[in-house]
Amino acid sequence: MTYRPDIDGLRAIAVGLVVAFHASPALMPDGFIGVDMFFVISGYLITGIMLRDLKKGTFSIVGFYTRRIRRIFPALLVVVIATLGTGSFLLVGEGFARLVESVVAGLGFVANFLFWSQAGYGDALAATKPLLHLWSLAVEEQFYLLWPLVLAFSFRFRSGVVLSGMLIFLGSFGLCVVWTLHDPNGAYYLPFNRLWEPMAGGLLAMVGYSARGSIERNLCSLVGLALVAASFPMISTLEHFPGWRAVFPVAGTVLIIAAGPASLINRALVLKPLIALGLISYPLYLWHWPALVYARFWSLDRFGTFELSVVASLLAVSAAVVLAWLTYLLVELPIRLQRPSRVAQKLAGGWLALLVVSAGLWFSLPLLGFGVDKTEAQYVAELGRREGTCFMLDGKSNLPPECIDNDPDQTRIALVGDSYAAGFSKALRETPGLSVIEFTSSSCPFNLDFDFAIRPEQCRAINDERLDLILATQPDLIFIASWWQMGAEDDVSQLRNLAQSIQTLLDRTEARIVLYGLSPVLLRLLPICSQGK
Template sequence: MKFRQDINALRAVAIIGVILFHFNNEWLPGGFSGVDVFFVISGFLMTSIVFRGLESDSFSLFKFYVSRANRIIPALAFLCLVLMVFGWFYLAPDDYKTLGKHVLSSMEFSSNFTYLNESGYFDKSAYTKWLLHTWSLSVEWQFYILFPIILMVLKKYLNVQNLKKVFLISTIFTFVIAFFLSYSNPLSAFYLLPARVWELLLGGVAFLYPLAIQDKNKKRMELLGVSLIILGYFLVTEQTVWPGYMALVPVIGTYLIIVSNRQDSLLTNNLILQFIGKWSYSIYLWHWPLVVFGIYFSITNWWLFGIPLSIILGYLSYRFIESIKFPTYDLWSSIFKVKPMWMFLFTGILAAGAYNTNGYDFHYPQKLQVIGKEPFNGPLRGLHCQNYDNQKECQFGKGDVAAIVMGDSHSGAMIRGIDALYHDKGAVVDWTLGACPTLSGVSRYRQKKWTSVCGDYVDSVIKRASTKYQGVPIFIINRTAYYIDGDTESDRMNDQTILVKWQNKIFRPSSTFDMKSKLAKGFIETACKLSKTNPIIMVRDTPEYPFDVPTEMQKSLILNGELSRVKISRKSFTERNKWSDYIRTQAQKECGVKVLDLTDAFCDQDYCYGDKNGHAMYIDGDHLSPYGSSLTIPLMSEKLKSMNINF
């Protein structure tokens, strides 16, 4: 096919939108739709290659695959190798392990599935994933694999004209599928081929059904196409269901520019756009790791350096890697001659090694390795005792039951300290149920369906406490702030996350004040039910951190050569716990529950700390480690004595 300047300029328009969005999403809130522009372009080019080959009976499937590999793999493999070298020196073991996993899935072109199972594209955790942007390459590669095979099979039974009709019908049909999938399962729709294939097919329609347009109308069509793409950059936002019907805006815009086929316009004759378009693939590869780099090192106004660097590195990658002319082959027997395949294997083996050796942990200093392993040195007690069977009951120690601990996984993390206090008094019963708040009648969303297992369990233990354990003190420990206001850790943060369902209302981090008030009332009523037959001690939430504490400690050691304290402001901790503190205070007023505040074990007047004396107090961003739990014992003992609670 003759070089199309309009398509090359379109690539520039697409990459500019994507880069500006990623470096600052306030500039172009819909800039991510530039990826959809790329999809249409790819569909047009791939359809032209495959159909021309099929029409002339000269199409070679193997040659097609090799050509795609020659185009895509070398620059991608080089980027991955650079990140692997960078990670060797600057990433903590768990982060390097994760990078290995992501490099492997990127080289396998399955990273869209990997990221689908990890988090949403717009979640804050996205900015910690060095190769998140390769999800779109994976979608394209999956299309490249399936598309020619399907056309080759259909060509055996259909003539070219009927094949074109099937193509057009398929484009409409897959758009309908994408529309419904976008609303029924938006995360899958964003990442997976079935919801994106219509965009690629529409590019094919532009090739198969070229429009006969007068020159004066071509100009208008091109202008309309450009306007639609730019309108999409400003009209679409992260909250837009994507790729729903709004995706038609940039996709139709791209289609109109392609079918107008103007090679002498202001857009196509723009020298800057032509250069950027030529380098666009490499710019796309490099820009996202640079975005993450600026966040990883907390560089202010990083875009001032990151955007120019994206273009410079993109040019260098194009000039010295993309421009290499690797030979193509027609026969499958030549597979071992395909150089990109060896790049794929070499990079994949290195990445698999990083993943399977915890980031090649042997190359880290011993002190850094200890930080990563230390949180698990000692029994985590309740974390292994998840009572999803309502009749199951974990017990620590011997003798009569002296205390009961109930709540979510935070109670399981803290039970070590309570068990130590009651060690000589009797046994401690563990009523931990992970991810389940102590809230009667509550439901949680698990495996794509609502389940009442949490509420049923709470109701069953309320009954059990009044019959079997009447008078035994019960410690209620929850990550209460999470159920009211959502998560703090970046890899799980999303304003649309479903927290719980209670009294037929679904609660999210964005729920209204009135709804949160009702949920708080539910917590209070549950505690008061329990207090009718048992002394109740509600433990104040422990500080939470927006990162993995051991990893943050390792990161400070790697970057600074010494450990710096992992901390948040005490003010932010207090702000975070307004609702949970309200719940405990009201329960104290209404039904006499005791409130156990262990904040001073973690915080001074100004800050709350995730580490002490070089040791991690948490196993992640919110669960106490055995060491952290042990630090609560002296303060717990003092507080319980002041409450006249026997232990």
């Protein structure tokens, strides 16, 4: 395959989106689609290279993995060693144990399975994991454990290459759509739901389609750009992603590649700054997340907040760019000039040694009292929130009977509000003499006839149902708690509406009303506090 500088420019766009998303989610809330673009680009390039070797009769599995080792390991080992070394100074206790755990998973290319097992509602620790981003590298390498073998086998049969690729593409895409409906976290992290994305690029390489004529090329590139741009209004959050919505960035990237370097959009992609950024896109991807995470820990120690200012985020990203260039110039380029087999053996040996040392450290930490005691899900479970039942996560009500404990011989208390109210559920239910009627919902305070930007229609309907439930059960006490700084367009109007909502309860019930004010917010995450950091 001939070198295409426009693809390096496309890499620059993809890594730029990811870095912007991680540095400022409010500024670039959909930047995570850059990972999907990377998957397509990788599938296209690597499948094309394998097909070239198969046609020449020079393809070998050993040769393929030798190239992968030379491409993946140099920057990966440097970043992992630097991250682990820095973490040994900044992190203590469980935080450092989690880092070592992620090092082992990252080097073993199973980080996606590790982080999937830890993910869930209230996964507040995500921003404290310096190697969280290695999940995508794991997915990619898991794909390349399967695809070269299938491609080499199917190449022997006429039309077998495209047929095998189509079967993987369709099967994975269908699974992704269904899985996203039931388990978005699993759909996001697990390889079975992601194989169709690099396969989309692989199919383009297999079919060999390239737009011809200026009109076809320009139309192809413009439609591709439009699809990528359409991702932003279509994909508002990770809640329903990837699923069918991932078609937009994937199809858009395929079309931009197919348009060829002479198309209108692709000519803009060959600007020197974009090509320069594209050349370091892989080491930049590896460096940027640890830089941002450690900058947050520095901010926590310095200013008592885990949130980064704009200046701090820019400094962290700038440091990542400098480190990426140094890695490219001092590590990646010199290694490319060495004999492939010999350097691959050295890199594989270094990788194995680091993996063994990290695994040994991981197993020894619990003996020193620094093990990973709890998952994020366990921390949330200890709060006693009945997620998905009495505490709604998706804006849907359908309250089950176990949420209505209406014992007339006890003091009946109705608990309403958002996740902050749900945090009181366990304590109230364990208090003798109380029967609890709970109707809490994520990001939905108890404000009647009031719209919140985060879920305008669902919250209004839920509050109507809450009022109906309170009027039907006539509790002795109504306990209202919420995060009162929800970010409504007008905080004053929200408070006025709250007063009106309480007046409605006073007029229509005989209940006493407890209104819990602003809940305290820990500046340091609970697991960090528990380890004395």
